[in-house]
Amino acid sequence: MAGSELTIEDLKRILRDAAGETEGIDLDGDILDQTFEDLGYDSLALLETGSRIEREHGIELEDTSVTVVETPRALLAVVNEQLAAERAA
Amino acid sequence: MTTSVVVTGIGVTAPNGLGTDAFWAATRAGESGIGPVKRFDATGYPAKLAGEVPGFEATDHLPSRLIPQTDHMTRLALVAADWALADAGVALDQWQQFDMGVITASSSGGFEFGQNELQKLWAKGGQYVSAYQSFAWFYAVNTGQISIRNGMQGPSGVVVSDQAGGLDALAQARRQIRKGTRLIVSGGVDGSICPWGWIAQVAAGRLTGSEDPDKAYRPFAADADGYVPGEGGALLILEDAESARERGARVYGEIAGYAATFDPKPGSGREPGLKRAIEAALADAGVTAADIDVVFADAAAVPDLDRAEAEAIGAVFGPRGVPVTAPKTMTGRLYSGAASLDTAAALLSIRDGVIPPTTNVAPAPEYDLDLVVDGPRTAPVATALVLARGYGGFNSAMVVRKAAK
Amino acid sequence: MGRRVVITGIGVVAPGGVGVKDFWSLLSDGRTATRGITFFDPTPFRSRVAAEVDFDPEALGLSPQEIRRMDRAAQFAVVTAAEALAGSGLETADLDPYRTGVTVGSAVGATMGLDQEYRVTSDGGRLDLNDHRYAVPHLYDFFVPSSFASEVAWSTGAEGPATVVSTGCTSGLDSVGYAAELIREGSVDVMIAGATDAPISPITVACFDAIKATTSRNDDPEHASRPFDNSRNGFVLGEGSAMFVLEEYEAAKARGAHIYCEIAGYATRSNAFHMTGLRPEGLEMAEAIRQALDEARMNPDEIDYVNAHGSGTKQNDRHETAAVKRTLGEHAYRTPMSSIKSMVGHSLGAIGSIEIAASALAIENNLVPPTANLHEPDPQCDLDYVPLKAREWTTDAVLSVGSGFGGFQSAMVLRRAS
Incomplete structure (x- = not known):
């Protein structure tokens, strides 16, 4: 999957595998602009998620990019920006 | 106090x-x-x-x-x-x-x-x-x-x-x-x-x-x-x-006594430590051997270790001096989970007045233990001793007893 | 007043030197012992810096069979226990084996041995079913770190209670705290107590890489451990051991023992918050500090020096600064507080005991070790962290604190015995 874009559905799958789902939160709903905190994911969950994204897509994210972004939309943007840059390079 | x-x-x-x-x-x-x-x-x-x-x-x-x-x-x-x-x-x-x-x-x-x-x-x-x-x-x-x-x-x-x-x-x-x-x-x-x-x-x-x-x-x-x-x-x-x-809690029993010892280095010729642990745990609980109604044994099933345990029990309680059981014959040895499970079983024995059996074992006469082997034994249990040993020489003993009313 | 517990012997194996003398010389000079990892090729890893010990077990008296049987962490503990016992003047023959116990703290046990043996028995991870025919005969000793306590008991002749205390990165404080309680309650008169860890192996480096907890300052390893400095970016993995002879005070005094200090108070609390995270307010560490002071019957303003956990992660440095301010109040600003992890790295379960050694030696020498590499403090860390240079300082009482994965927060008060 290296090179292909990370979709919200990919991210939901990776989140589930990496950190499970918080009780009372529906990941299948519109979560793009909810904060990871509201979704019940802490920095550890996001580090595991980030590392799985790195492996699936063959990229290396900046140390802080996963823990600084607050929403799925922001995380997708960071990852896809980097993927686009690598495709262009 | x-x-x-x-x-x-x-x-x-x-x-x-x-x-x-x-x-x-x-x-x-x-x-x-x-x-x-x-x-x-x-x-x-x-x-x-x-x-x-x-x-x-x-x-x-x-x-x-x-x-x-x-x-x-x-x-x-x-x-x-x-x-x-x-x-x-x-x-x-x-x-x-x-x-x-x-x-x-x-x-x-x-x-x-x-x-x-x-x-x-x-x-x-x-x-x-x-x-x-x-x-x-x-x-x-x-x-x-x-x-x-x-x-x-x-x-x-x-x-x-x-x-x-x-x-x-x-x-x-x-x-x-x-x-x-x-x-x-x-x-x-x-x-x-x-x-x-x-x-x-x-x-x-x-x-x-x-x-x-x-x-x-x-x-x-x-x-x-x-x-x-x-x-x-x-x-x-x-x-x-x-x-x-x-708070009106239901009480299974009291943690009345405990002691731990460590065996001497192998080959030193010094006496192993389990007997000392038992005696110190009884003293800590303020009871004597006669007060113990059942012993939950460590039960290693390794001949040298079985002998050491049987000797320690025999030295404190006398030959066939106390009912001994090892319900872990039904679970296997659970490492750090074993002794608290035995303690739970001991407390349930106290509650129900029944000693669970040791399964599968025909006891060797040489150990001179009153091993509870043929099914559960009905008996009033007020005080129980639980033994546990760890690889490398760890010996621990705990006395639990019916709580004072 | 009940039985009091004192330290009468110290043994240390730490990066930068084997033995108390070399250890204290490193700390009082403010030198650092961090370097690029040499134990294996660190190229694939994000963090490639560590504080390694140059350690020759054979030269230190271990037999070839002992070296083969023991993981490096166990070797450390046996060596430091021997130094502590020799220094205490209690020769093995004088010990009552039944009244002598052992506690060894360790966070990660025989990690190096396990990593190596896993690799061999799985043929480099190719086999899902490890091949038992390739396992070393003493693999069980790596499997259960209680073997560390066995080795120390055998080497010192102790036959009282023995155990390993494993509470992550507070193990070194908790092991000594546990031992002190056994002496106080009267179960034993002497404890050989301390901690050891030798975690510098690929699996440990990889697991801290995964949570970006260790530093990535690979181009400047000597200055990579920077607690409280604004430029810090994670801790530096270390290794080592410190073991002590603890005795009941009256007995130690009666035999004319040299007494380093008294273990006056100790407590541990949990944050019940997160396996790796800390809440910035430091409430639970503050509670541990308060309880330790209470047990010591001391007021906060009697503390002369705070030996910090000071791991060099942002969240830790702020967390413990908050906890110390919360408990020491205004006095916190007047009290030197330093992190020896800036010099010897973070040896996980061992470091708490190594820090007790540093604290005892600070009392002994009236000298506070510095925080190396501290040039520009984090603005949120505004206490006196003793930058760069050790300080001559009347030190009668030390507060040593620790914080670990699993949420453990521990505090110990050491005091000059009078």
Whole structure:
């Protein structure tokens, strides 16, 4: 999957595998602009998620990019920006 | 006057029963949970049997957020803690967080989790290692996870003394309660039934090679040839007796006495330490040998170790001087989970006036033990002694007794 | 007043030197012992810096069979226990074995041995079913770290209670705290107590890489451990051991023992919050500090020096600064507080005991070790962290604190015995 874009559905799958789902939160709903905190994911969950994204897509994210972004939309943007840059390079 | 410390809740995940009631019903009836290893293919190893906890679906009991970050034995422990708290009728929101602590025993940590991450490291590379590896395998994990799940901020701890650790943890919990903490979740839940853990246990040379679950683990038999390992254990709720009484808690019994010793270096010719541990535990409880109604033996099923234990029991109680039992013949040896499970069984014996049997064993006459072998024995039990030994020379002994009214 | 517990012997194996003398010389000079990892090729890893010990077990008296049987962490503990016992003047023959116990703290046990043996028995991760025929005969000793306590008991002749205490990165404080309680309650008169860890192996480096807890300052390893400095970016993995002889005070005094200091108070609490995270307010560490002071029957303003956990992660440095201010109040600003992890790295379960050794030696020498590499403090860390240079300072009482994965928060008060 290296090179292909990370979709919200990919991210939901990776989140589930990496950190499970918080009780009372529906990941299948519109979560793009909810904060990871509201979704019940802490920095550890996001580090595991980030590392799985790195492996699936063959990229290396900046140390802080996963823990600084607050929403799925922001995380997708960071990852896809980097993927686009690598495709262009 | 020292604070009396009592047990008000029991949570069990055992190979012959998931939950205290299932475990106790099976144990009284002599029903074993030992069988061929199911968790991996053990047919190529010199040991092929284990006591595995049946019917445990972690997701039935725990939030999915906890699943990726926990080893199998931690999941068992979290559930045992939940059940023990429920059994004790503890409503967490009515407690001050600093009044509750967690002190567990461990032996080898979350070994299966560690195996998976080691495989990723060596087969694929460091970047494949889980973010949870830094704690999911380590010895402190059960205490940490239980304290978080239940909001317990009081004194916490973890002891590792192989199979003796289950009693050492309960004793450390008693110390902390005597220093002023109201409640401690304590005991051990353990298990490393995975290929990597298996070869480590095989290396010690104490596992039976038997393939017959009904004949495999025979402590104190003349032809004992090793033990069957298992998984699971018990967590207990220990409380200050006064505080338990005030809240109207049901009390299983009192942690009345404890002592631990270490064997001399092999080859020194000095006397082994188990007898000393028993005598000191009796003294600590303020009882004599005549007061003990039953001994829950460590029951290694390794001839030298069986002899040492039989000699220690004989020296304190006299030949066939006290009923001795080893219900772990139905579960296998559970490492740091064994002794707290035996303590739970001892407390249930006190409650029901029945001593559970030792299964599969025809006792060797030379040991001169009154081993409870032919089914459960009905007898009033007011005071019980639990023994536990760890690989390398650890000896621990604990006296539990019916709580004063 | 009940039985009091004192330290009468100290043994240290730490990066930068084996033995108390070399250890104290490193700390009082403010030198650092961090370097690029040499134990294995660290190229694939994000953090490639560590504080390694140059350790020759054979030269230190271990037999070839002991070296083969023991993981490096166990070797450390046996060596430091021997130094502590020799220094205490209690020769093995004088010990009553039944009244002598052992506690060894360790966070990660025989990690190096296990990593190596896993690799061999799985043929480099290729086999799902490890091959037992390739396992070393003593693999069980790696499997259960309680073997560390066995080794120390055998080497010192102790036959009282023995155990390993494993509470993550507070193990070194908790092991000594546990031992002190056994002496106080009267179960024993002497404890050989301390901690050891030797975690510098690929699996440990990889697991801290995964949570970005260790530093990535690979181009400047000597200055990579920077607690409280604004430029810090994680801790530096270390290794080592410190073991002590603890005795009941009256007995130690009666035999004319040299007494380093008294273990006056100790407590541990949990944050019940997160396996790796800390809440910035430091409430639970503050509670542990208050309880330790209470047990010592001391007021906060009697503390002369705070030996910090000071791991060099942002969340830790702020967390403990908050906890110390919360408990010491205005006095916190007048009290030197330093992190020796700036010099010897973070040896996980061992470091708490190594820090007790540093604290005892600070009392002994009236000298406070510095925080190396501290040039520009984090503005949120505004206490006196003793930058760069050790300080001559009347030190009668030390507060040593620790914080670990699993949520453990521990505090110990050491005091000049009078």
